[in-house]
Amino acid sequence: MHSPSLRSMRGNPNASPEEHLDRIELSPRRPETPIEEQCGYSFQEIRKMSANDEYRAFLAPSMLDFSDQQSLHLNSVPEVSSPDSEQELSKHMTSNDIANQRHPSTPPDSGLTIEWIWSVWWVEMFSSVLALECISAIMIILSIYRGQPLPHWPKLISINSLIAVFTAVFKAALILPVAEGLGQLKWNWFDRSQTLGDLVLFDNASRGPWGSLLLMKSYILRPSIRGYLAGLGAFITVAALAIDAFSQATISLGSCNITADSGLAQVPRTNNYSGNPQRRDSSLDAAPITLNQKMRKAINKGLVDPPKAGELIKFDCTSRNCTFTQDGGGGYFSSLGICYSCDDITDQAVLKFFTKKSAPAVNISMWSLPWSKNTSETILQRENGGTLLTMRPTPIQTYHNNSPPIFSFDILSLTYSKCDSCGPGVPSVARKPFAAQCRIDPCVRKYNATVTDGVYTEKVEGHGQLLKRRRATLGESKNENAFALLTESVLVDGTERKCKEVEERAINSVRVGLRQDGHFQEIFDNSSEISHSENLFWKTYPQECVWVVDRNSWQGMRETMTELLSGRVMTPEADSFQWLNGSVWGQQLFAAGNASISTVNNLVAGLAESMTATIRNDPYGTSEELGKNVPADLKVATGRVLSPKTCIYVNGAI
Incomplete structure (x- = not known):
């Protein structure tokens, strides 16, 4: 038998400092003593149980009872260096095992219980x-x-x-x-x-x-x-x-707009335009074609000073900050308005040369469109000046069987470009024609809008649906009818409503005549004087689904635009634009010899915006009777009033 040897300073007082840092190592396993054999435990097992007790005493000393001195204390264990000390240790561990059996709260050697873990941690x-x-x-x-x-x-x-x-x-x-x-x-x-x-x-x-x-x-x-x-x-x-x-x-503060609980946010919209001052039940054939002054002013303003989109719309916003938008984007309300389209038809311009009989030495060049009937619709260029631009209504025959617009006009202009690489004998300025055709149609559009610091801005969503000429509903015999459209749905204050048939004579409803193939053909406005075709079948729809521009209104627009958009821009001097004779908008279209589809679109877009604003602001002109029975949601779109607040913003993903 031998005892384990411990490398320490006690074993070697003269050990060097490096040896002091050596790791503690035990000698190989030794034979068991007689007392260990009697207890049934080996020395290694007794030492392990002793270490376990020390470990538990460190974790939870309150759970061990030291009063009877049966637990193992660190200072009670003598230096393990003799058989006698080993015998004492074996006896002490045997009594400690009995103490463990008396204290069931102490965790067994096999593991730790949940109660014990909770009590400690x-x-x-x-x-x-x-x-x-x-x-x-x-x-x-x-x-x-x-x-x-x-x-x-x-x-x-x-x-x-x-x-x-x-x-x-x-x-x-x-x-x-x-x-x-x-x-x-x-x-x-x-x-x-x-x-x-x-x-x-x-x-x-x-x-x-x-x-x-x-x-x-x-x-x-x-x-x-x-x-x-x-x-x-x-x-x-x-x-x-x-x-x-x-x-x-993570947190930052900034300004924001929050929907207010009170206030007014409204913008005009309409399904119908009847802006002429004439009574609807009068004899239309005998009545003169007139246009109310507001629409006439709008056409003039659109040509002379084209406004921005929504600039002329009358709105109400009590907080100066309002919104007419949906959270997910898209349109917020539908309204009747004016649409336009312009096409470049320069490839259809025809050039001819001829000389005057009285002055054979004078060459004259002439550009024209195939449907031009006289020289007032052509561009004539002589050595001493001539015509630079012409504007004329488009002949109705060019639309064949298609539904014609309210108004369409043609523009034919000369453009000038310098030729820096041209040789001797070649003119330094090249003259080329430019031609465009524009049409004006009533249409239904979807809008969203915002008011920021009192400034109204509007945006069109998608493409407009054009109204078409329909049959007369007031006993007319001529083919000069109202423009009308029956849509499948309508957008009202952010909600899309489907257009479904309703009961006849329902409140705020309109009867429409359909052909056998289901196409919308005729409109019926509940007047006792209306006669309609017998070969149509009739259905009743909500008033919000039917869009109309009555006959007198669109004819008044056509006559006014025919008057203003007809004429020429001329110059008394060849290749000089210092002195021009013509309307202001004609000179704007000519653009000092730089006419293009862009300059034409800019002018016609302003005209359409100005007319749209008048249609929405005053859909019934001076007649209060026509608009008194119209539902409020067909007159205005109601938005949300915004109130400026300080809001919380979170930086990063939370």
């Missing part, structure tokens, strides 16, 4: 749960108030201070279990032989960020050592320094 568990609850509370608060105005809380409480409080509690609750875990991992670390310097590293790491940083540095310099949990705990301790700054940087 309940503070750390509570701190971990509290940390999770704090971070959850922060995320919930930011999710609720993201993009919302500042809540009306007491003055001492703000969103920033509340987040700061939760952050402080989260940080404290997070550090406690991490620090305790690092302290416990210190003992797990020494289950194997390690350098004694690691004891200081673990102690310092459990005390704060600097010690944790040193522990992480030690792991980096010793890659062969794998202490993942300890490294994670050290990293969390260091990273906790940035929690406060990160939580405050």
Whole structure:
């Protein structure tokens, strides 16, 4: 028999400092003593049970009863160096095993119970749960108030201070279990032989960020050592320094507009335009074609000073900030208006040369369109000047069987371009024709709009649906009828309503005549004087689904535009634009010899916008009787009034 030898300074007082740092090693297994054989335990098993008791005493000393001195104390174990001490140790461990049987609360050697774990680690568990609850509370608060105005809380409480409080509690609750875990991992670390310097590293790491940083540095310099949990705990301790700054940087405050509970937000819209002052039940054939002054002014303004989209719309917005939009985008309301289209038809221009009989030496060039009937519709160029631009209504025959528009006109203009590479004898200025054809149609469009600081802006969504000429409904015999359209749906205040047949004589309904193939052919406005075709079958639809421009209104528009958009721009001097004779809009179209489809579109777009504004602002002209029975939602679109507030914005994904 032999006792285990321990390498220590007691065994060798003259040992060098390097030897003092040697790891503690036990000698190989020795034979058992008679007392150990009687107890049934080997020395190795007794030593293991003793270490177990020490371990449990460290974790939960309150659960062990030391009053009877049956538990193993560190100072009661003599130096293991003689058989006598081994016998005493065996007796002590035997009594300790009996004590363990008396205390069922002490965990058995085979494992740890849930009750025992809870009794030891309940503070750390509570701190971990509290940390999770704090971070959850922060995320919930930011999710609720993201993009919302500042809540009306007491003055001492703000969103920033509340987040700061939760952050402080989260940080404290997070550090406690991490620090305790690092302290416990210190003992797990020494289950194997390690350098004694690691004891200081673990102690310092459990005390704060600097010690944790040193522990992480030690792991980096010793890659062969794998202490993942300890490294994670050290990293969390260091990273906790940035929690406060990160939580405050997550929140920012800025201005925003919130829907107000009160106020007025309205913009005009209409399904019908009957702007002529003439009575609807008068004899249309005998009545003169007239146009109300507001529409006439709108046409003039559109030609002389083209407005921007929505610039002339009359709106109501009590807060100077309103919206007529849907959250998902798209149109918000439908309304009757004016659409236009212009096509480049330069390839159809024809050039001819001829000479005057009275002056054979004078050459005259002439450009014209195939349907031009006289010289007033052509461009004549002589050596002493001539015609630079002509405007004429498009002949109705060019539309063949298609539905003609309210008005269409042709533009034929000369364009000038310098020729820098031309040789001697070749004119330095090249003359070329430009031709365009534009049409004006009533149409149904979908709009969304906003009012910002009292400025109204409007946007058209999608393409407009053109109204077509329909049969007369007031006993007319001529083919000069109302423009009308029956749509499948209508957009009212952000809600799309399907157009379905309703009961005859229903409130706010209109009867329409359909051909046998189902095409809309004729409109019937509930007047007793209306005669309709017998070969049609009739259905009744909501008034909001039927769009109409009555006969006198569109004819008045046509006559006014025919008057203004007919004429020429001329010059008395060849190749000189200093003195031009013609209308203001004619000269704008000529653009000093740079006429193009772009200049034409700009002018006609302004004309259409100006006419649209008048149709929506005053759909019934001076007649109050026509509009008194129209539902309110067919007169105006109602939006949301916005109120400026300070809102909460969250930076990053929360």
